[in-house]
Amino acid sequence: xSALTQPASVSGSPGQSITISCTGTRSDxxxxxxVSWYQQHPGKAPKLMIYDVSNRPSGVSNRFSGSKxxxxxxxxxxxxxxxxxxxxxxxxxxSSSTWVFGGGTKLTVL
Amino acid sequence: xxxxxxxxxxxVQPGGSLRLSCAASGFTFRTYxxxxxxQAPGKGLEWVSGISxxxxxxxxxxxxxxxxxxxxxxxKSTLYLQMNSLRAEDTAMYYCAKYYxxxxxxxxxxxxxxxxxxxx
Numbered sequence: 001x002s003a004l005t006q007p008a009s010v011s012g013s014p015g016q017s018i019t020i021s022c023t024g025t026r027s028d029x030x031x032x033x034x035v036s037w038y039q040q041h042p043g044k045a046p047k048l049m050i051y052d053v054s055n056r057p058s059g060v061s062n063r064f065s066g067s068k069x070x071x072x073x074x075x076x077x078x079x080x081x082x083x084x085x086x087x088x089x090x091x092x093x094x095s096s097s098t099w100v101f102g103g104g105t106k107l108t109v110l
Numbered sequence: 111x112x113x114x115x116x117x118x119x120x121x122v123q124p125g126g127s128l129r130l131s132c133a134a135s136g137f138t139f140r141t142y143x144x145x146x147x148x149q150a151p152g153k154g155l156e157w158v159s160g161i162s163x164x165x166x167x168x169x170x171x172x173x174x175x176x177x178x179x180x181x182x183x184x185x186k187s188t189l190y191l192q193m194n195s196l197r198a199e200d201t202a203m204y205y206c207a208k209y210y211x212x213x214x215x216x217x218x219x220x221x222x223x224x225x226x227x228x229x230x
Contacts, residue, residue: 036216051216089155098169104154
């Protein structure tokens with residue numbers, strides 16, 4: 001199972017919006033609405049931000065939103081804040097009943 | 111408070127074995143699917159293995175299939191990962207994680223991780 005494709009880095013200024021893409025295949029992202037997004041700060045465990053493409057767990061800010069079109073899922077963060085600076089990973093359920101992660105995207109808040 | 115606490119990591123020679131444990135608390139352990147996810151130094155996340163709430167169904171990444179075995183003991187609220195025939199490329203921080211409601215929803219609770227180093 002190959003890793004999902006994410007941009008290595010994105011950046012934005014406070015208050016702006018950014019979008020991180022996550023491209024897979026029909027065997028993962030395109031085949032199921034089981035895409036999750038995780039935020040990871042340096043030296044910390046990942047945190048679930050989005051599940052089932054566009055749902056937020058309780059406690060996650062509504063500045064975070066998810067969507068999907070075909071084989072590509074996207075995470076949008078609006079109203080960027082300094083604390084949003086972190087690594088972000090997408091993950092998808094696969095046709096093998098396993099999960100696959102993206103390579104990760106480093107978000108820099110300028 | 112929902113919590114996961116991993117243990118059992120350490121330094122092991124190539125070809126050796128190690129068993130990781132993950133003690134769960136604050137939730138009904140047997141109700142939730144669980145998983146192991148690893149992260150090599152400076153690298154991204156890699157899903158390793160998952161197990162159903164009952165323990166009857168297990169899943170493995172191709173990279174560990176046949177070498178690693180996931181299991182759980184509901185009486186002890188503990189998740190395990192038996193790792194055999196270890197290779198240098200298995201060196202990583204290993205996290206256990208709980209699935210949010212079901213195996214399809216993503217992982218909402220993570221432990222702090224335990225480090226495995228495979229080196230001679």
